[in-house]
Amino acid sequence: MLAMNYRGPYRVRVAHKPHPEILHPQDAIVRVTRSCICGSDLHLYHGLVPDTRVGSTFGHEFVGIVEEIGPDVTKIKVGDQVLVPFNIACGECVFCKQELYGNCHESNAQATAVGAIFGYSHTAGGYDGGQAEYARVPYANVGPTVIPADMDPDDAVLLTDVVPTGYQAAEMAGIQTGDTVVIFGAGPVGIMAAKCAWLFGAGRVIVIDHVEYRLEFVRNYAQCEAYNFESLEDPVLFIKKTTGWLGADVCIDAVGGDAAGNAMQTLTGRKLLLQAGSATALHWAINAVKKGGIVSVVGVYGPTDNLVPIGNMMNKGLTMRGNQTSVKRLLPRLIEHVQAGRLSPKDIITHRVPLEEAADAYHIFSAKLDNCIKTVLIPSPAKF
Ligand SMILES: NC(=O)c1ccc[n+]([C@@H]2O[C@H](COP(=O)([O-])OP(=O)(O)OC[C@H]3O[C@@H](n4cnc5c(N)ncnc54)[C@H](O)[C@@H]3O)[C@@H](O)[C@H]2O)c1
Numbered sequence: 584m585l586a587m588n589y590r591g592p593y594r595v596r597v598a599h600k601p602h603p604e605i606l607h608p609q610d611a612i613v614r615v616t617r618s619c620i621c622g623s624d625l626h627l628y629h630g631l632v633p634d635t636r637v638g639s640t641f642g643h644e645f646v647g648i649v650e651e652i653g654p655d656v657t658k659i660k661v662g663d664q665v666l667v668p669f670n671i672a673c674g675e676c677v678f679c680k681q682e683l684y685g686n687c688h689e690s691n692a693q694a695t696a697v698g699a700i701f702g703y704s705h706t707a708g709g710y711d712g713g714q715a716e717y718a719r720v721p722y723a724n725v726g727p728t729v730i731p732a733d734m735d736p737d738d739a740v741l742l743t744d745v746v747p748t749g750y751q752a753a754e755m756a757g758i759q760t761g762d763t764v765v766i767f768g769a770g771p772v773g774i775m776a777a778k779c780a781w782l783f784g785a786g787r788v789i790v791i792d793h794v795e796y797r798l799e800f801v802r803n804y805a806q807c808e809a810y811n812f813e814s815l816e817d818p819v820l821f822i823k824k825t826t827g828w829l830g831a832d833v834c835i836d837a838v839g840g841d842a843a844g845n846a847m848q849t850l851t852g853r854k855l856l857l858q859a860g861s862a863t864a865l866h867w868a869i870n871a872v873k874k875g876g877i878v879s880v881v882g883v884y885g886p887t888d889n890l891v892p893i894g895n896m897m898n899k900g901l902t903m904r905g906n907q908t909s910v911k912r913l914l915p916r917l918i919e920h921v922q923a924g925r926l927s928p929k930d931i932i933t934h935r936v937p938l939e940e941a942a943d944a945y946h947i948f949s950a951k952l953d954n955c956i957k958t959v960l961i962p963s964p965a966k967f
């Protein structure tokens with residue numbers, strides 16, 4: 584089969600790979616009909632994630648048709664159209680039982696922080712992902728969810744990560760009615776967090792980025808304010824000033840370790856790899872939130888040390904929450920939001936590309952070219 588293939592930082596190609604096989608009675612094989620490229624894939628693409636092995640296939644956002652199931656799979660059957668949450672979760676461990684599907688203790692038994700994620704390096708379990716014609720889906724009674732008959736597969740593929748992550752970002756921020764919510768990052772996750780912040784009762788939503796077309800997009804898509812940090816002398820000062828010098832009620836980091844905007848962070852976090860990614864957006868979030876406020880972190884950082892202003896966090900009495908999203912926990916209510924028309928995820932898709940052109944697609948998404956917000960890769964046997 585054809586599959587995206589990692590060759591090293593900034594180098595991917597599409598190559599033939601053996602067709603995945605059922606390795607465990609609870610496995611399923613899914614014929615992929617759509618997969619997305621995520622901002623999380625960019626951390627891998629940029630070589631920021633430890634133990635990203637040459638030859639691995641990325642892709643944790645995919646939908647497809649069940650092609651084959653192991654003897655213990657009862658919840659889905661051959662021929663079902665399924666969306667596959669990005670977390671690989673056993674459904675049985677102490678963390679899955681608390682619906683912390685992003686922290687499963689079984690699927691990635693070598694790690695103490697993150698559970699397993701499709702196509703996300705050996706630090707996240709070493710499972711191949713769905714930027715391919717087929718994918719092996721472990722614990723197939725837990726994650727894969729049959730796509731409702733009336734749902735567009737383009738909406739469904741965004742329910743595997745982006746929509747739940749934007750939603751969980753807003754949920755973890757504990758937004759109260761009327762709150763001023765500041766979101767760093769106008770990528771797909773920040774855009775969806777802005778949209779979802781209103782669902783939680785926000786009174787004002789402000790998005791900060793430095794890519795003009797994305798700021799323009801989020802202004803329209805989420806009816807919010809959006810500012811370019813390069814045209815602000817100091818984004819933290821700007822937020823204080825616009826909130827009567829108190830600071831935002833909540834700040835959301837939807838950027839993670841690839842953040843721009845601070846030369847020292849960029850040098851130590853992205854170039855020299857002396858810390859687990861650049862913590863610029865996290866700095867701004869901690870410093871721009873009001874005393875006693877909440878910082879919600881969905882932007883991805885590596886598990887080792889980062890230079891963050893922990894003293895400010897402590898002395899301001901902040902609450903900080905972060906996690907990989909627990910997709911399965913949120914799916915029922917998000918499917919409802921999509922079906923009711925309160926969320927229209929597919930509107931953020933700007934690029935639809937044959938799987939064979941994945942290398943170009945990565946470059947375009949990484950370099951923020953061609954007004955790219957979200958890219959869907961489509962294997963040639965699937966229809967556009
Ligand atoms: N927690 C989870 O479960 C989860 C799930 C999906 C994605 N993520 C993470 O969320 C983050 C965003 O994902 P995405 O797909 O939107 O990525 P993306 O790369 O498309 O978007 C990131 C945006 O941040 C902007 N940016 C860079 N530096 C900034 C700064 N200092 N301040 C404000 N904006 C800045 C970039 O210009 C870009 O538009 C990534 O770190 C990704 O790994 C987390």
Ligand SMILES: [Zn+2]
Nearest residue numbers: 621623644744
């Ligand atoms: Zn993702």
Ligand SMILES: [Zn+2]
Nearest residue numbers: 673676679687
């Ligand atoms: Zn588990």
